[in-house]
Amino acid sequence: MENRLITEAKEYFGRQAYKRLFFSFKDRIEALGKVGGSALFSPNEEERKMIENWFGRKLEGQTISISLVQFEKRLKGSKFEELTLWKLVEMITNQPIVLRTERMAKEERRKKEYFEGLLNSYPHPNAQFIITKMLRREKGVTGLLASYNKGDKESIEILLKAISNLPTDGEFVRIPIFAERIAGNPHYFDKTTKLTQALELLLAAQENRHYRSDMDAEEKANLLSVFGLAKDDLHSFVTCYGLEAYYKDEQVKQWFWANKEKTVQNIPLRSINRIDRVEPTEGEVVFVIENSAVYSSVIDMLEDNLVPIVCTHGNFKLSGLLMLNKLVKSNTIIYYSGDMDVKGITMANYLKKKYGENVWFWRMGIEDYFESISQVKINEKSLRRLNYIHEPCLQPVIDILKEKMIAGYQEPLIAKYVSDIKQYLNANGFFTDT
Numbered sequence: 001m002e003n004r005l006i007t008e009a010k011e012y013f014g015r016q017a018y019k020r021l022f023f024s025f026k027d028r029i030e031a032l033g034k035v036g037g038s039a040l041f042s043p044n045e046e047e048r049k050m051i052e053n054w055f056g057r058k059l060e061g062q063t064i065s066i067s068l069v070q071f072e073k074r075l076k077g078s079k080f081e082e083l084t085l086w087k088l089v090e091m092i093t094n095q096p097i098v099l100r101t102e103r104m105a106k107e108e109r110r111k112k113e114y115f116e117g118l119l120n121s122y123p124h125p126n127a128q129f130i131i132t133k134m135l136r137r138e139k140g141v142t143g144l145l146a147s148y149n150k151g152d153k154e155s156i157e158i159l160l161k162a163i164s165n166l167p168t169d170g171e172f173v174r175i176p177i178f179a180e181r182i183a184g185n186p187h188y189f190d191k192t193t194k195l196t197q198a199l200e201l202l203l204a205a206q207e208n209r210h211y212r213s214d215m216d217a218e219e220k221a222n223l224l225s226v227f228g229l230a231k232d233d234l235h236s237f238v239t240c241y242g243l244e245a246y247y248k249d250e251q252v253k254q255w256f257w258a259n260k261e262k263t264v265q266n267i268p269l270r271s272i273n274r275i276d277r278v279e280p281t282e283g284e285v286v287f288v289i290e291n292s293a294v295y296s297s298v299i300d301m302l303e304d305n306l307v308p309i310v311c312t313h314g315n316f317k318l319s320g321l322l323m324l325n326k327l328v329k330s331n332t333i334i335y336y337s338g339d340m341d342v343k344g345i346t347m348a349n350y351l352k353k354k355y356g357e358n359v360w361f362w363r364m365g366i367e368d369y370f371e372s373i374s375q376v377k378i379n380e381k382s383l384r385r386l387n388y389i390h391e392p393c394l395q396p397v398i399d400i401l402k403e404k405m406i407a408g409y410q411e412p413l414i415a416k417y418v419s420d421i422k423q424y425l426n427a428n429g430f431f432t433d434t
Helices: 005-013 016-032 045-055 066-072 086-091 100-121 127-136 142-149 153-163 175-183 196-205 217-226 255-260 269-274 291-299 318-329 342-358 366-372 378-390 393-404 411-428
Strands: 038-041 064-067 236-241 243-247 265-266 277-280 286-288 310-311 335-336 357-360 373-377 406-408
Touching: 016 038, 016 045, 016 066, 016 086, 016 100, 038 366, 045 064, 045 066, 045 142, 045 291, 064 066, 066 086, 100 127, 100 153, 127 142, 127 153, 127 196, 142 153, 142 196, 153 175, 153 196, 196 217, 217 318, 236 291, 236 318, 243 255, 255 265, 265 269, 265 318, 269 291, 269 318, 286 291, 286 411, 291 310, 310 318, 318 335, 318 342, 335 342, 342 357, 342 378, 342 393, 366 373, 366 393, 366 406, 366 411, 378 393
Parallel strands: 286 310, 286 335, 335 357
Antiparallel strands: 038 064, 236 265, 236 310, 243 277, 373 406
């Protein structure tokens, strides 16, 4: 092909009025793998005039559709007939045409190489699990893959470092301290959702259930707690009554005097973490109620009798989990009662999986459900979360929940709770009638 012809073609089609059009042609050719289809184009006045001159006719509409085949046919009979539109496009855009399939295959190879490299760089099982999910493009990693597609590899590697260095069971780290240690910025995890997404993937795998993307703020905070991460250690607290604590084998005086005065205590995470051992003042059983109003009513009705009873205040906070950890390490049996709805059953199941034979469900049977039934309906989507719970002791109430689709709450059971506790105290010689 003569250099003169190429030079003339570049001069003619290389004018500004043709530039945008040829880039549109390039996109269509790369998408289709051939010269074909039409390019939708919204020309300015100069571009419209140039295109109309080329086709020799008026083009109506603000946005026009230009057939690539028809444009190429116009080359025939002109001095540019030796040129194909494919060649012209590469000349004018000064870029080779790379078919979209080829580009995608190349990008997939590059992405695969990157994530396989991460498998070598981050050997921790948590990181390996998340990286493998990204390689397979499984549910829950869309945000992480989006970071890669934006060229933000740093946030991916910070996340992998974070989940490779989570606190060990029974310990906790304040999130700002954790963020500073991992990312060099105490506020790094304040806004990003990647950490909670990764933790939910890990927990879903541990609990053999599907990943949840619809967690509310309270559930996300609870998720962080499960993995030993706390926003702070003062606002996170658990309420207790009738428990004694030890530090270096010496009884903690604050707890001693609270019991002597029969006073309920709100113990912050900071204080729980400093304690070596927690156990009931009497016996080997602790009653755990998650609803604070119910808890307070039960204590009122126990008439100043010192009872080992704990309130976790809804979703498990790290303070509550650490308290239960220490009780279980003292071989304490936990009698746990929660709401009979999806969230309550899920929490009960979590405790059973975590503490095994140390957890007994309390007033969470079918008879209790019918006594506690409310007017609050549960939708089918929420009920599907119960499909992944296989705890035999919870199965009867799960079945009835699916049938009735109505929640059961603890408030109507207050008198039963008090009666149960009094029977336990009487049977063990701990109850003093006043």
